Amino acid sequence: MEQGFTHFDEQGNARMVDVSEKEVTSRTAIAKGSILVSSKIMEAVREKHVPKGDVLGIARTAGIMGVKQTPYLIPMCHTLLLDKCSVDFKLFPEENRITAYCTVQCQGKTGVEMEALTGVTTALLTIYDMCKAIDKRMELTDIHLIEKIGGKSGHFIF
Numbered sequence: 001m002e003q004g005f006t007h008f009d010e011q012g013n014a015r016m017v018d019v020s021e022k023e024v025t026s027r028t029a030i031a032k033g034s035i036l037v038s039s040k041i042m043e044a045v046r047e048k049h050v051p052k053g054d055v056l057g058i059a060r061t062a063g064i065m066g067v068k069q070t071p072y073l074i075p076m077c078h079t080l081l082l083d084k085c086s087v088d089f090k091l092f093p094e095e096n097r098i099t100a101y102c103t104v105q106c107q108g109k110t111g112v113e114m115e116a117l118t119g120v121t122t123a124l125l126t127i128y129d130m131c132k133a134i135d136k137r138m139e140l141t142d143i144h145l146i147e148k149i150g151g152k153s154g155h156f157i158f
Contacts, residue, residue, distance in 0.1 A: 016076050019109040027106050027150040031116035033143030034099045035124045038135045042096050045131070052130045056089050056098075059126040063087035063102055066122025067115045077114050082106050085115075087123050100124055101146075111151050117143065 006017045037045070044050045052058075067085045071077040084105040091098055102119035104112040124140045131138065148156040 022109040025150050027111050029112040029116040030103045030147040031120045031145050032101045033120040034097050036139040041131045041134050055130045059123040060087045062126035063119040063123030067119040070115045070118045078110050080106050
């Protein structure tokens with residue numbers, strides 16, 4: 001069965017999906033993404049020698065703030081009461097890559113995938129902003145949903 005686009009009405013006008021009849025369920029989404037940096041940036045981040053401050057600490061806070069702002073950035077997203085949000089990082093110095101993970105949970109009628117993706121992207125953009133004075137040649141890459149739990153469509157793993 002082919003599923004149509006849910007954010008359009010019969011006339012093709014954009015709309016927010018009606019979730020009023022859906023049941024409240026536990027929802028979790030985990031997204032990840034990476035930023036490729038120079039060895040100079042990787043060393044500065046690892047040693048906490050970036051002039052603007054603690055890059056990963058500030059990027060973590062920015063990611064959480066991004067999650068909370070998602071319905072203001074993505075026009076058709078519902079405002080959700082979030083139960084949990086975390087942003088974590090893993091450094092891969094041999095690849096000059098920093099990977100961010102964002103986990104978002106709520107009890108709601110719609111999922112939190114967009115919130116997790118927004119959190120990861122905001123965290124990575126913050127790393128870029130804080131490190132661009134060292135070297136502007138950074139690349140955000142591989143941003144995607146890695147897992148979703150709950151809701152009508154069930155469990156998804158990338």
